[in-house]
Structures are given as C-alpha cells and as structure tokens.
Amino acid sequence: xxxxxxxxxxxxxxxxLALLLGIKYLLDLSNYVIPGPMEIWTTCRxxxxxxxxxxxxxxxxxxxxxxxxxxxxxxxxxxxxxxxWLGSFVKVAAYNVQAYPIVALAPIIFILLxxxxxxxxxxxxxxxxxxxxxxxxxxxxxxxxDIEHFYRNTGRLRWQLEVKIRAFENIGKLTTVVxxxxxxxxxxxxxxxFIAANAGIGYSIRIALYQSDLGxxxxxxxxxxxSLSIYQGLLEWMGALVRKAxxxx
Amino acid sequence: MQLSFNQITFRxxxxxxxxxxxxxxxxxxxxxxxxxxxxxxxxxxxxxMLTGDLDDFSGQLQTRDIDRILYSYNLERxxxxxxxxxxxxxxxxxxxxxxxxxxxxxFGMTPFLGSRFSQLSLGQKNRxxxxxxxxxxxxxxxxxxxxxxxxxxxxxxxxxxxxxLFPDKFFxxxxxxxxxxxxxxxxxxxxxxxxxxxxxxxxxxQDLQAGQSLExxxxxxTMLEIMNAA
Numbered sequence: 132x133x134x135x136x137x138x139x140x141x142x143x144x145x146x147x148l149a150l151l152l153g154i155k156y157l158l159d160l161s162n163y164v165i166p167g168p169m170e171i172w173t174t175c176r177x178x179x180x181x182x183x184x185x186x187x188x189x190x191x192x193x194x195x196x197x198x199x200x201x202x203x204x205x206x207x208x209x210x211x212x213x214x215x216w217l218g219s220f221v222k223v224a225a226y227n228v229q230a231y232p233i234v235a236l237a238p239i240i241f242i243l244l245x246x247x248x249x250x251x252x253x254x255x256x257x258x259x260x261x262x263x264x265x266x267x268x269x270x271x272x273x274x275x276x277d278i279e280h281f282y283r284n285t286g287r288l289r290w291q292l293e294v295k296i297r298a299f300e301n302i303g304k305l306t307t308v309v310x311x312x313x314x315x316x317x318x319x320x321x322x323x324x325f326i327a328a329n330a331g332i333g334y335s336i337r338i339a340l341y342q343s344d345l346g347x348x349x350x351x352x353x354x355x356x357x358s359l360s361i362y363q364g365l366l367e368w369m370g371a372l373v374r375k376a377x378x379x380x
Numbered sequence: 381m382q383l384s385f386n387q388i389t390f391r392x393x394x395x396x397x398x399x400x401x402x403x404x405x406x407x408x409x410x411x412x413x414x415x416x417x418x419x420x421x422x423x424x425x426x427x428x429m430l431t432g433d434l435d436d437f438s439g440q441l442q443t444r445d446i447d448r449i450l451y452s453y454n455l456e457r458x459x460x461x462x463x464x465x466x467x468x469x470x471x472x473x474x475x476x477x478x479x480x481x482x483x484x485x486x487f488g489m490t491p492f493l494g495s496r497f498s499q500l501s502l503g504q505k506n507r508x509x510x511x512x513x514x515x516x517x518x519x520x521x522x523x524x525x526x527x528x529x530x531x532x533x534x535x536x537x538x539x540x541x542x543x544x545l546f547p548d549k550f551f552x553x554x555x556x557x558x559x560x561x562x563x564x565x566x567x568x569x570x571x572x573x574x575x576x577x578x579x580x581x582x583x584x585x586q587d588l589q590a591g592q593s594l595e596x597x598x599x600x601x602t603m604l605e606i607m608n609a610a
Contacts, residue, residue, distance in 0.1 A: 277457045284450055285516050299461055377461050
C-alpha cells in the first residue's frame with residue numbers, strides 16, 4: 132500500500148505538471164509565468180535540500196497535531212457514544228462546532244499565541260480534529276448488535292468491551308480516517324505557516340509566492356506530496372499490522 | 381415456572397400495524413416449549429416483550445419463578461479477535477468448566493475451538509453461540525432459530541441433550557420447522573397469519589425425551605393441529 136500511494140502521487144503530480152507545461156506551450160507563456168522544464172530542474176537543485184528540511188519541520192508539527200487530535204477524538208468519541216445526556220450533549224456540540232471554519236480562527240490564535248510552534252500545532256490539530264471526531268463518534272455510537280447482544284443480555288458489556296468491539300469491527304474505516312486526517316493535519320499546518328508563521332514549508336511557499344516563483348512552489352508541492360504519500364502509506368501499513376496483531380491474539 | 385400473557389395488545393410504534401390484539405395464553409415450565417408461525421407474525425416481538433426489550437404494549441405479562449431470561453438468535457456473532465474456544469473460556473466460571481467441555485463435545489464443536497468465528501460454517505456458528513448461552517445463569521432461554529443451518533440429526537441430538545442436561549430450565553424454541561416443534565416441544569404457541577379467526581392457539585406437542593420412541597400418530601395429529609391454527 133506504501134508503493135501504491137507513492138505511484139498514485141507520482142502519476143497525479145506528473146499529469147498536473149504536464150498540464151501546466153501544456154498550457155505554457157499552448158499559450159506561449161513566458162518562463163516568468165510558468166517556468167520551463169530546465170528552469171524547474173535548476174530551481175529543484177537549488178532549493179530541494181532547504182525545502183526538504185522545511186517539509187520535515189512542517190510534517191513534525193502535523194504529526195504531533197494529528198496524534199493530539201486522535202487522542203482527543205478518541206476520548207470525546209468514547210464519551211459521546213453514550214445515549215446519556217452527556218453523550219448527546221457532546222455529539223450535538225461536536226456537530227455544531229465543526230460547522231465553523233477553523234481556519235477563520237487562525238488569526239486570533241496567532242495574535243494571542245504568536246507565530247511560533249504552538250500556534251502551528253494548535254491550528255493543525257484543530258483542522259484535523261473535527262473530521263476525525265465525527266468519524267470516531269459515528270463509529271463508536273453505532274452498536275454492533277449481533278456481537279453486543281450476548282454481552283448486553285448477560286450483563287457483561289462494560290464500556291471497554293463495547294469500545295473494543297466497535298473499534299475492531301470498524302478497524303478498516305478507522306485506519307482510512309486516520310490516514311485521511313494526515314492530509315488535513317498537513318494542510319492545517321501549511322495554512323498556519325502560510326498565514327503567519329516564520330518556519331515550515333508553508334512559510335517558504337509564501338515567500339515563493341511573493342517572488343512569483345512557480346518553480347519553487349512546484350518543488351515544494353512535490354516534496355509535500357511525496358512525504359505525505361509515504362506517511363499515509365505507513366499509517367495504512369501500521370493499521371494493517373494492528374489488525375493482524377489483534378486477530379492473532 | 382409459569383409464563384402467562386393476558387390480553388396483550390401491541391402495535392409497532394408510530395404505525396397502525398397491530399401485531400397482537402388481546403393475545404392470551406399460558407405456558408408452564410420447565411421444559412421445551414415453542415413459538416411457531418409464519419414469518420412476520422410477531423414471534424420475535426413476543427420474545428422481546430419477554431426479555432423486556434419491548435415494553436410499549438398493553439395487557440399483562442406475568443412470569444412465576446422466572447427471574448432471568450436470556451434471548452439468543454441465529455444471526456449473533458462472536459468477536460473476531462480470538463478463537464471461539466478462548467471466548468468460551470472467558471465467559472465461563474471455573475465451576476462451569478466441566479459443563480463447557482461436555483457441551484462442546486456434545487455439540488460436536490471440539491475440533492473447531494481453535495478457529496475464529498468467521499472461519500466456521502453457519503451451523504457451527506449457531507452451535508457455538510448456543511453453547512455460550514447455555515453456560516450462563518438463566519431460568520428461561522429463548523432460542524430464536526438458534527439451531528438454524530444445523531443438520532437434522534445433529535439438531536435432534538442437541539435438543540435431546542439440552543433437555544437431559546437442563547431439566548429445570550424453561551426453553552422457548554422459535555422455529556419454522558413444524559416436525560421439530562411437534563416432536564420436541566410440549567406447549568406450542570401457534571401464532572396465526574392474517575385471515576385466521578383465532579390469532580393464536582396453544583397446541584400440545586409430543587415433548588420427546590432421550591430414550592423415548594416417537595408416537596407417529598400423536599405427531600401427525602399435532603402437526604395437523606398446528607397447520608390448522610397457523
């Protein structure tokens with residue numbers, strides 16, 4: 132699944148690049164608007180090392196933010212699965228709050244917390260938290276009746292067992308959601324860096340934008356895409372390992 | 381042990397569909413009794429009333445000497461994270477260990493204890509599910525198609541063994557197999573399909589025990605009565 136993710140990205144990136152170059156040659160655009168293959172290659176050699184470090188910086192923030200989100204979504208999802216007053220309240224609150232665009236809050240976070248690590252982390256976590264929460268809530272509040280019936284009927288269904296049954300039955304969905312949330316965490320971090328931070332690949336893209344240097348942006352996009360594909364592939368692989376380990380108990 | 385329904389009326393919530401209207405009957409336990417009737421006639425609803433899962437009905441439902449009612453059905457599954465033998469161990473008290481081994485052997489499930497639930501055939505799944513219910517503390521066990529997909533000979537062997545091993549328990553056997561309920565059950569509540577004058581009738585079955593021989597005449601009479609009532 133790792134190599135499949137990378138292949139898919141390379142195909143999509145290659146098609147995108149070909150389209151861009153096609154437009155360039157079709158409309159006879161200058162290298163200033165869309166750089167040619169040689170210019171892109173030269174830019175690539177110049178900035179790859181620096182941009183790779185930036186991508187790793189961004190990715191570190193995104194991963195920490197994603198882990199925080201998973202923990203929070205897991206906790207709230209488990210509380211919100213209940214049919215009690217608290218469970219219903221958590222569910223309704225989660226559905227209502229997620230409707231608000233978190234990116235719109237980013238400036239407030241930067242004003243209050245500055246343009247450092249914490250702001251980037253918070254925005255990354257918040258952006259991937261709500262979709263994760265909704266998925267976890269959906270999975271955790273859906274009873275697996277055919278399995279739970281016996282335990283409920285015999286008074287053995289403690290909350291830990293209930294969560295275990297629901298997680299096990301939906302491990303494929305959970306893995307997909309976690310892998311998908313990596314993109315959101317990365318997007319959140321890049322958006323945060325793009326808005327106001329002073330580090331990371333989002334910050335480098337902002338500078339490239341001010342310089343109108345599409346070559347740099349294309350190199351940044353390639354590095355973001357390939358790193359994210361590898362990370363998502365690793366998450367899926369780990370999900371498959373967890374399932375395998377769980378099933379072989 | 382006694383179970384009695386007095387003028388029970390039940391409609392599916394939010395609809396005008398009447399499932400039971402003034403349904404009254406009595407069943408005495410312990411032993412094997414049955415619910416019989418065409419699909420959709422309300423057998424499972426009646427079972428759920430007994431377990432307390434459905435309480436939106438009028439009339440009186442009374443039980444005597446029955447405190448703990450369990451309900452098993454044929455679509456139940458065991459979690460997939462460990463072998464079925466492990467699951468059985470976890471839900472059995474040390475005192476029940478010998479009974480567990482006996483049931484597993486009688487139900488022909490010994491070779492499959494190391495298998496995951498998903499690796500079993502439908503009949504094996506139902507047998508392992510029924511074993512775990514029989515290992516619980518109960519006075520009444522409702523078996524809703526709990527032996528579906530099990531071959532006839534094995535099913536007969538299982539029912540006779542359950543009768544012999546649990547003589548003080550009340551079983552309600554829900555099945556579409558007219559020969560089986562006529563043969564093995566004592567009181568058979570036949571819920572009639574639409575268009576019948578009487579909504580329900582209790583027919584006396586043969587209540588065959590291990591070692592007894594089948595009275596063919598009696599069996600045929602029971603089956604005819606059920607056919608007339610259904």
